[in-house]
Amino acid sequence: MQSPQSTQSNLSPLVPAYDSILELAPYQTGKPVEELTREYGISDVVKLASNENPRGCSPHVTLAVTEQLGQLSRYPDGNGYYLKQALADFNDVNADQITLGNGSDDLLDILARSFAGADDTIVYSQYAFIIYPMLAKMQGATAIEVPAHRFGHDLKAMSQAVQDSPSTKMVFIANPNNPTGTQLERKALREFVASVPSSVLVVLDEAYIEYSPESNNRALLEDFNNVVIVRTFSKAYGLAGLRVGYALSSVPVADLLNRIRQPFNVSRVALAAAAAALTDQDFIEKTRVTNDEQMRWLEKQFDALGLGFVKSHANFIMVEVKFEMEDTTAAMIHQALLEQGVIVRPLSAYGLPNWLRITVGLAEDNLRLIDTLRSILTED
Template identity: 50%
Template sequence: MSNICASILSLKPYQGGKPISELQRELGLDKVVKLASNENPLPVGEKVQQAIMQATSEIGRYPDGNGFELKQAIAQHLSIAVEQITLGNGSNDVLELITRATVCCASDEVIFSQYAFVVYPLVTQALGATSMITPAKNFGHDLEAMLAAITDNTKLIFIANPNNPTGTLLADSTIYDFLSSVPSTVIVVLDQAYAEYLNARDNAIEWLKEFDNLVITRTFSKAYGLAGLRVGYSLSSSEIADYLNRIRQPFNVNHIAQSAAVAALADTDFLQKAISLNQQGLRQLAAGFDELGLSYIPSFANFIAIKVSDASVVYQQLLEKGFIVRPVEMENYLRVSVGTKNENEVFLNTLKSIL
């Protein structure tokens, strides 16, 4: 159609991990194990279940458009001002809001790494801006190359830490030095979707006091186990948060999702259980890949990228056996999410039989 923006015509829509029900329909399988979307394999905790049940009595009403209770809970949890928080329908929603707020024309440039979250190029292209892709360094971000790529037209930089789909991690000192070198007119997004799995001191929050151009994005979809409810948020200066809230949809986080997220923040036992399960799962998968003689990228998230002889063939063979993993834009690599101990074991045995 001639009236559609040129940047949209060549845009390929985001493809999530294949749903379990879809594979069951396609192949007539009863048992399917999904290790494709970096989801938390644990069922949600009792506190969240109770919050969801209570919230269903009010679904006939619009949700709180300002997310008062959830913002209060996040602010208390992270010791940050409510005015610095922007809520989103998953962190993807927030990433798009940030991009919409910063790029305005085709000459505006957005910098991100060669192997980084697929949403970065998608939102950049959708808004008609220019993608500046810097080569990866050891499968992760090369911050020196990203600094060198900055021009007068640079509006936005995306950094995922830990990175998806490679699982690599940048040291806090390295990121801090990078932030200190970026012009204050350029917005830097630090995407921390997997931050909880690090189970370490959260230094990035403190950087917000020093860098007005820093935006941190997070999600309840991973360690908190609320992927199906879509809740994410950003932390930034109150000025940036104000701009983001001007353009976000008024009810972008539904009532049940807000209630569940508040309960999830309070359920520290569930979070620690999820972190522990993930640490054990990473070791289990790594040991299995070592036994199979497969190379992989050591991960700090809840997945591991492994290299096989022919990723497309192995991916299809795994599907036929009832295992969903994720092909990625890296030659002959597959990304495998951490499952339960049993899911990991059965997957490794199946992979062994295929190889």
């Protein structure tokens, strides 16, 4: 990977729009299974690195996708009429309050491009989803990272940061948060939104909402025009490979976002798949139950191994692998797991070098993880 300096000299005499773009490093994704197989020659890889649904997706999706295969030469419906109608019914909003995205990352990007420029400030929490500071850099905006409280968002301090910085245009909040799995209380969130000026857009990223229905803050849209809720079909719905997300907002905000997005940002296969996935709420319920059972099992295993973890409200858990007396590091454990075909996520990019984020898998995946981890930790 090139350092920012070498990128700069290679670019010369071209200059990017903002200096802060040179500080960006490409987003580190979870290692794809194919890459591990290629690098280490391991065929039975378990990927617990990207918070995907280990149960796959609803069978309703397979049928809907198959139906689209004869239509691939045709552009998708640029307005996503049917998916928006289905989402409007599901979320009890009007279709003109919805913006569709190529995954929720696309929507976060559209939001930043629509609202934050070089003279503006974006506020977010320490240990919040790493895309938020990246978006600030892409826009040349000032980024204010507010220290976390017990790994979660400190909403009082964030409110203070907004008040202290009159150039604040946007606040990003992930609830539940990735990578910490922390959750915010509804009342505290409502008080936070009420405390910031109505000219500040509060973006609530609810990527993991299906795992934590009590984190659903859609009701805020009824009282605050400056709230946007961003959701995705990549996690519990199991459609990460198709790329579909949506934003719920006031009508004027949705109107603006729809001007900025690419005309065909969601493919016809993805539109059909998402609408079909939404009809199968049994699948979501079973996903939640399996995740809860497996999360409790993993917590017990981490306790037995003497590893600390942060209580999570999503489909992943952050585990501390720090040993006072030994020089074993989380990076070494991550590497040792990789070499035995288990992919998890190291968190040094988040300033959490002693922690690993582990996606909750199926029972057999989790057993393999724990057995491998135990053998690594007890090695001489």
